[in-house]
Amino acid sequence: MNAKIGILGGGQLGKMLCQASASWHLPIYVLDQNHSFPAANYATVFERGNFRKKADVLDFGRKLDVLTIEIEHIDTEALRILEAEGVKVYPQPDKVDLIKDKGLQKQFYADRGIATTPFKLYEDAAAVRRAVADGEWSLPFVQKARTGGYDGQGVAVIRDENDLENKVLDVPCLIEELADIDKELAVIVARSPSGEIAVFPTVEMEFHPTANLVEFLICPAAIDGDTDERAAALARKVVAEMEVVGLLAVELFLTKSGEMLVNEVAPRPHNSGHHTIEACMTSQYEQHLRAILDLPLGPTDLVRPAAMINLLGAEGHTGPAVYDGWKDLLAIPEVYPHLYGKAVTRPFRKMGHITALGDTVAEARARVQRARDVCRVVTG
Amino acid sequence: MNAKIGILGGGQLGKMLCQASASWHLPIYVLDQNHSFPAANYATVFERGNFRKKADVLDFGRKLDVLTIEIEHIDTEALRILEAEGVKVYPQPDKVDLIKDKGLQKQFYADRGIATTPFKLYEDAAAVRRAVADGEWSLPFVQKARTGGYDGQGVAVIRDENDLENKVLDVPCLIEELADIDKELAVIVARSPSGEIAVFPTVEMEFHPTANLVEFLICPAAIDGDTDERAAALARKVVAEMEVVGLLAVELFLTKSGEMLVNEVAPRPHNSGHHTIEACMTSQYEQHLRAILDLPLGPTDLVRPAAMINLLGAEGHTGPAVYDGWKDLLAIPEVYPHLYGKAVTRPFRKMGHITALGDTVAEARARVQRARDVCRVVTG
Numbered sequence: 001m002n003a004k005i006g007i008l009g010g011g012q013l014g015k016m017l018c019q020a021s022a023s024w025h026l027p028i029y030v031l032d033q034n035h036s037f038p039a040a041n042y043a044t045v046f047e048r049g050n051f052r053k054k055a056d057v058l059d060f061g062r063k064l065d066v067l068t069i070e071i072e073h074i075d076t077e078a079l080r081i082l083e084a085e086g087v088k089v090y091p092q093p094d095k096v097d098l099i100k101d102k103g104l105q106k107q108f109y110a111d112r113g114i115a116t117t118p119f120k121l122y123e124d125a126a127a128v129r130r131a132v133a134d135g136e137w138s139l140p141f142v143q144k145a146r147t148g149g150y151d152g153q154g155v156a157v158i159r160d161e162n163d164l165e166n167k168v169l170d171v172p173c174l175i176e177e178l179a180d181i182d183k184e185l186a187v188i189v190a191r192s193p194s195g196e197i198a199v200f201p202t203v204e205m206e207f208h209p210t211a212n213l214v215e216f217l218i219c220p221a222a223i224d225g226d227t228d229e230r231a232a233a234l235a236r237k238v239v240a241e242m243e244v245v246g247l248l249a250v251e252l253f254l255t256k257s258g259e260m261l262v263n264e265v266a267p268r269p270h271n272s273g274h275h276t277i278e279a280c281m282t283s284q285y286e287q288h289l290r291a292i293l294d295l296p297l298g299p300t301d302l303v304r305p306a307a308m309i310n311l312l313g314a315e316g317h318t319g320p321a322v323y324d325g326w327k328d329l330l331a332i333p334e335v336y337p338h339l340y341g342k343a344v345t346r347p348f349r350k351m352g353h354i355t356a357l358g359d360t361v362a363e364a365r366a367r368v369q370r371a372r373d374v375c376r377v378v379t380g
Numbered sequence: 381m382n383a384k385i386g387i388l389g390g391g392q393l394g395k396m397l398c399q400a401s402a403s404w405h406l407p408i409y410v411l412d413q414n415h416s417f418p419a420a421n422y423a424t425v426f427e428r429g430n431f432r433k434k435a436d437v438l439d440f441g442r443k444l445d446v447l448t449i450e451i452e453h454i455d456t457e458a459l460r461i462l463e464a465e466g467v468k469v470y471p472q473p474d475k476v477d478l479i480k481d482k483g484l485q486k487q488f489y490a491d492r493g494i495a496t497t498p499f500k501l502y503e504d505a506a507a508v509r510r511a512v513a514d515g516e517w518s519l520p521f522v523q524k525a526r527t528g529g530y531d532g533q534g535v536a537v538i539r540d541e542n543d544l545e546n547k548v549l550d551v552p553c554l555i556e557e558l559a560d561i562d563k564e565l566a567v568i569v570a571r572s573p574s575g576e577i578a579v580f581p582t583v584e585m586e587f588h589p590t591a592n593l594v595e596f597l598i599c600p601a602a603i604d605g606d607t608d609e610r611a612a613a614l615a616r617k618v619v620a621e622m623e624v625v626g627l628l629a630v631e632l633f634l635t636k637s638g639e640m641l642v643n644e645v646a647p648r649p650h651n652s653g654h655h656t657i658e659a660c661m662t663s664q665y666e667q668h669l670r671a672i673l674d675l676p677l678g679p680t681d682l683v684r685p686a687a688m689i690n691l692l693g694a695e696g697h698t699g700p701a702v703y704d705g706w707k708d709l710l711a712i713p714e715v716y717p718h719l720y721g722k723a724v725t726r727p728f729r730k731m732g733h734i735t736a737l738g739d740t741v742a743e744a745r746a747r748v749q750r751a752r753d754v755c756r757v758v759t760g
Contacts, residue, residue: 019399281714298713327676331676340405
């Protein structure tokens, strides 16, 4: 109970981990650049530093009993040293390295017979273009930078000759087939050091009917029971094979032909699990703490259907954030806004999220849609 | 959204108010004696001071936009000055004075036709004994100190001549009939400055079958729909007549003859509302924030049946607290422990609480009972 827990990263995921630790009054330490970060005020101790720098991670970690992350882009060499010195580091540094490199990650799936889109690795843009010229790939396809991608960055869909000329990323990368996607699903699983696994209900990323953008995350997903079980089983298989300790968010493609493919994973709390705070018996944040502290995992059952949106900075507004329509938002029943407290809003910056619950997904979706319509993140 | 909120008192109720403010990233200030208090690490700013001292309350309050309390025993003179200076103080200082003095509080019910046990006010022990000698009261009866009572202190049940000789408190007091209680109920209501009122589901204090002690708080209460409506209506009437802003916890007696009587009220979050964190659509803590910030009140519906116990320091243990059986506790499904982080445990000290949910009250009660059986607060 007095184990000192550290988090590398003080963004919104770090903040929500801090919030989850409050009911158990756990001592929680956070490392990030400065006090304006979301988690700064919610950590027991907030330390300034750079989680990409070996020295900073070592200084931070040597005070701690258990160390975790809210972002993969951290110095894993320092984590390995800390692990050797006796700090419990979850997810394990080697697993983070495996996942951070999308090439290694894909290779892992291929080696273990885990369904994923066919792929191949390349050194740079020239190698990609040669492969196309050699007839290894035909358009369209997807290119992903092996490392450094985040929130859609580092991914290019190469549809035609023009894209091939101008959009191909000149970095070590993988090329994969463009899956014929019916639905994008996500399953968050947790695994404890003892190997206990708990699976959260499948989430669906619901796309806008005309714009090709994720509009809502809904839970339960609009899939049949058999598909749901396949998604859960696949996520369970991935975490069991990977032996990650902590949360693993498994993003899946359900193709039009009914295939279930692993897209990619993240070894930490995930955007697709925000709704678990209000909608599930255990939140993903508490579950992560249970896992890394080697405590029994909590039940993951969905208590109420949920829909979630990210609250993004409005276009044309950059500066100190104002939450226009806040009062109207709170008049909608079963709407749970989470503000991250980021000092400055920018167009499309994730400033918060809103979960709505309801008797049905349709009701939850209608409520969160109304919330989004009345509340805008602007400047004063 | 940037209103600075202050809380007088850094105990567990203050801590849980801080926790409720986190999702909205509100700046929250807490005043109490030192950093070992439960709320200290969960406030945006924690200030050392004494909420019973005028100067400390003034210094603290002058920085704030909205000021509230987690305990009634604060300096209301300072609050009136702050109110005159433009700080929004909820509950209003005059209401706190009315409620703090159980004599005034009872008189308020009598004046407004709100059912309560018959009572009379006395100056001291001698006056009480004279009244008995004069035949004004016959044994048994209840004596309550007009001010300063807390958690059962300041209340004496005078059953016989021996009690009359030895147990009568020598303070300004009220004497009331010993109600013939079938059930003790509590209804938490919230009222905003605009007069909007929201009523939480009725809670029952379930007594141990042989020991005369509250064992569980359960929700819904085991009462019929008509009784439930009467409880809700009575609580609503009290808050409407009193015009308190914020939460009002209304403790009720249901007598064996079916009468519903107001016992007493508290103008703040209350022990009988802890379960709302997990069991209701809006927690009492968030609801209090909504009320004092003049935001729309949230829905209070019960989502899952709940049972709650206080986690008390074990007998024979005084010193740094250790939570024995913590891991076993967390293996029970839908059990939500809240530890207050008090550094030192003492026999019967409130060190935390545990809420359990279930498909039925019986299931929730069985779970929380198991939790209590496996987890003890001891010293290391």
